[in-house]
Amino acid sequence: MTRFSFNQATAKYWPMEDLVAGCVDAGVTGVGLWREEAAAYGVEKTASLIHNAGLAVTSLCRGGFFNQTGWLDENRRAIDEAATLGAPTLVLVSGGLPDGSRDLDAARKNVRDAIGALVPHALDAGVQLAIEPLHPMFCSDRCVVASLGQALDLASPYPPQAVGVVVDTYHLWWDDQVWTQIDRAGREGRIACFQAADWITPLPEGVLLGRGLPGEGCVQLRRFREAVDATGYTGPVEVEVFHAGLWSRPGREVLEASIAGYLEHVAER
């Protein structure tokens, strides 16, 4: 259980104090946080609460959305919050196409340039930016970075301590190049975070809230964990699942189910 981390989005409506208490009671040592939830509780107060409980923050979601007005200041604030929270990694969801645009190449170039503009601040703050490739079904409206290979290409101009990538099974499982690209990500020292969620169908309207807990779907989750480990990755394994049905269940029950899924389908046996 030392590598398991509970991403709070999995139990979105679980109050921060209950989340922390629940993790401590369950023997969980790491949590992945979201900016909105940390801000609602207070960033400094969240940092104290979590560290006083002996938990580590394994990542902060999310920076990115480089197609929106004010992205530079917003992302600098996100980096500062990650530093305050002690999160080693700020996850970047890069944003989709600007309204009315079809120019995917330009949007992707914009991501590369925007990350470059953030690198000095990230290095100063000691926070690694982590480009997250999202499933291609999100390409137009959430993230123009749609494969691990592409994320690594975008990261390539920058030092790995400044820019890494997120390996999230939900987004990458379909890609026949993913094993090669995980090897490459490890070789290049860029695996900033590993996240596990399962793929289930049918997808709901809007497709955002259709993930499954580990074991509920068809992803070879253990193979993914073994592949990142084979590159030398020893970091956290975050369970991060967005699902409307899951969000309606009590936080402790969701945490228990996440741990059970992790142990059965992801963890070393």
Next chain:
Amino acid sequence: MTRFSFNQATAKYWPMEDLVAGCVDAGVTGVGLWREEAAAYGVEKTASLIHNAGLAVTSLCRGGFFNQTGWLDENRRAIDEAATLGAPTLVLVSGGLPDGSRDLDAARKNVRDAIGALVPHALDAGVQLAIEPLHPMFCSDRCVVASLGQALDLASPYPPQAVGVVVDTYHLWWDDQVWTQIDRAGREGRIACFQAADWITPLPEGVLLGRGLPGEGCVQLRRFREAVDATGYTGPVEVEVFHAGLWSRPGREVLEASIAGYLEHVAER
């Protein structure tokens, strides 16, 4: 208009005779057919109707679903029907994972082997099998072939006159490797069919019926048509859109809208 082809799935409930009359009246010279619709009207009868009207059948959808019992006989029948209809190409939607399986590699190997088993019959019948990579959001339940590069890899053991690929903008637009792979597909002589549909959001529940007519979404459709043409492709440009709202409109209106979208967003200017 000589290259425009109307895929009948775009006006799913338009009766065959009305479809043919509508195409003739609109000056359309090619149609893409579906097996279910041809069977309902009668395959031989469909062939006579269409050829007497002076139309060409540009493709038949679909073979594939190699994970289902009886796939071999079913696909042989599909090849025979394509030959009867005068369709040069049988589009293959390869099927998803078998029920309960997580073994994506095995499913993909099975696709390669299944196609190999069909090649002699396809060559005898003079029908080119066309592997269609579907958008990765269909990977688990409809098609384990999720990128053009992967489709070309699967095709590679077989001669191009037996096995080609479909380039469908809806499925491929997100892929940063797609331009390279279109070049490759052309070089290898494997572009069997080019289909155009646009990407729109939000996706509906189940995601199957969420396509847009050319121009309604964010895909660089003309760039795709120019890319396939640049490889020497001179074949049909099929408009193939699945959308529940579109299906509720009169067939003639859907055809008109398809032609207008094609001329404005896909065709040479």
